[in-house]
Amino acid sequence: MTSHFSPEGARSRPLPPPAGLINRVIPGESVSICRVKQLIAAVAVSDAPVLVRGSTGTGKELAAEALHRASGRGGALIAVNCAAIPADLLESELFGHEKGAFTGADRQRIGRIEMAHGGTLFLDEIGDMPLALQAKLLRVLESRRISRVGGTSEIEVDFRLVTATHRNLDAQVAAGGFRCDLYYRINVFPLELPDLRERASDIPLILARMLEDQLARDPALDLPHFDTSALRALAGHSWPGNVRELRNVLARAIVLFPGRIVTARHVRENLLQLAMPDPEGPAGQQPAAAPEAQGLPEPSQFHDMLEGRADLDLRGYLRDIEVALIEAALAKRDGCVSRAADALRLRRTTLIEKMKKFGIMRCSAA
Numbered sequence: 110m111t112s113h114f115s116p117e118g119a120r121s122r123p124l125p126p127p128a129g130l131i132n133r134v135i136p137g138e139s140v141s142i143c144r145v146k147q148l149i150a151a152v153a154v155s156d157a158p159v160l161v162r163g164s165t166g167t168g169k170e171l172a173a174e175a176l177h178r179a180s181g182r183g184g185a186l187i188a189v190n191c192a193a194i195p196a197d198l199l200e201s202e203l204f205g206h207e208k209g210a211f212t213g214a215d216r217q218r219i220g221r222i223e224m225a226h227g228g229t230l231f232l233d234e235i236g237d238m239p240l241a242l243q244a245k246l247l248r249v250l251e252s253r254r255i256s257r258v259g260g261t262s263e264i265e266v267d268f269r270l271v272t273a274t275h276r277n278l279d280a281q282v283a284a285g286g287f288r289c290d291l292y293y294r295i296n297v298f299p300l301e302l303p304d305l306r307e308r309a310s311d312i313p314l315i316l317a318r319m320l321e322d323q324l325a326r327d328p329a330l331d332l333p334h335f336d337t338s339a340l341r342a343l344a345g346h347s348w349p350g351n352v353r354e355l356r357n358v359l360a361r362a363i364v365l366f367p368g369r370i371v372t373a374r375h376v377r378e379n380l381l382q383l384a385m386p387d388p389e390g391p392a393g394q395q396p397a398a399a400p401e402a403q404g405l406p407e408p409s410q411f412h413d414m415l416e417g418r419a420d421l422d423l424r425g426y427l428r429d430i431e432v433a434l435i436e437a438a439l440a441k442r443d444g445c446v447s448r449a450a451d452a453l454r455l456r457r458t459t460l461i462e463k464m465k466k467f468g469i470m471r472c473s474a475a
């Protein structure tokens with residue numbers, strides 16, 4: 110029997126991992142994600158199998174990475190997506206094969222389970238594993254030994270098992286699609302990841318982490334800046350695709366609004382829906398400074414200002430603000446419509462239309 114067994118892989122790891130280690134992998138401070146991180150910290154140092162559940166895109170693979178890093182195991186994290194590999198290839202992918210084991214096996218191949226020796230094996234979408242392979246996996250978990258396809262000798266393996274699924278495994282077991290004995294083996298420590306809409310308060314931190322990662326990958330990137338109204342609009346979305354959907358929204362923002370301020374309107378019209386942005390604010394123009402940086406009230410301040418008020422003539426108030434800002438922009442630029450339009454990030458024709466609508470004259474500052 111070949112043995113990969115070593116005191117290194119089998120040592121007990123009694124010290125809890127530092128919280129910062131897990132925080133670096135999973136950003137967020139909401140109650141629900143903090144509970145997940147506490148559970149990860151508690152279980153990481155043991156060898157107990159963990160079953161991560163959660164809707165698609167909630168970060169199940171990220172949770173596996175956090176568990177692995179916090180476990181202190183010296184080996185690698187080896188991930189296998191059981192749904193992405195055709196059923197007839199999955200066995201040799203997991204167990205490896207000897208040369209000549211089947212047609213096309215022209216050389217020996219080490220499988221993923223062997224590669225995970227001393228580390229963590231992450232079996233994503235375990236609910237999609239064929240029943241025959243489930244039986245083989247159960248034997249490995251019980252004996253801690255594998256045989257490569259076409260091989261005769263046994264190889265001892267020491268790995269921490271983390272599995273994940275977005276399926277309802279209880280229902281699958283009841284329907285006979287998943288082995289009951291394997292289910293109990295892998296479900297020693299269940300970890301439930303919350304949907305993003307249940308931890309919307311984490312969106313700014315997750316977004317900041319994603320932006321940091323983008324910048325680390327490409328320091329020359331001109332990143333967009335999400336203002337508070339944009340963050341509020343993101344928090345109000347239902348996020349059926351969870352954090353993966355948020356990642357896609359950010360990817361869109363990087364393309365559509367490089368170096369620009371992203372507002373709630375952009376979020377609603379261009380990022381959560383796929384309309385192209387207004388040509389106002391053309392490419393090459395410097396990003397507009399945030400309203401608060403220009404001494405203007407930042408939109409979130411209206412929350413406090415409106416507290417306790419019964420009603421408001423919104424249309425009239427917004428018109429007065431628009432007129433006042435247009436008149437101020439024209440006055441500061443000696444009545445020059447083109448320069449005022451640039452300053453207001455409007456097309457010249459749009460500004461002229463507004464001036465006609467509100468009866469604004471080209472007055473100068475003097």
Ligand SMILES: Nc1ncnc2c1ncn2[C@@H]1O[C@H](COP(=O)(O)OP(=O)(O)OP(=O)(O)O)[C@@H](O)[C@H]1O
Nearest residue numbers: 135136164165166167168169170171275315352353
């Ligand atoms: N908390 C988070 N912070 C930053 N990025 C995250 C977070 N959670 C998930 N992501 C990112 O979202 C994407 C989806 O995450 P992941 O693949 O871990 O989800 P999943 O739950 O395994 O999805 P599926 O069930 O569809 O396989 C990845 O790009 C991942 O890096």
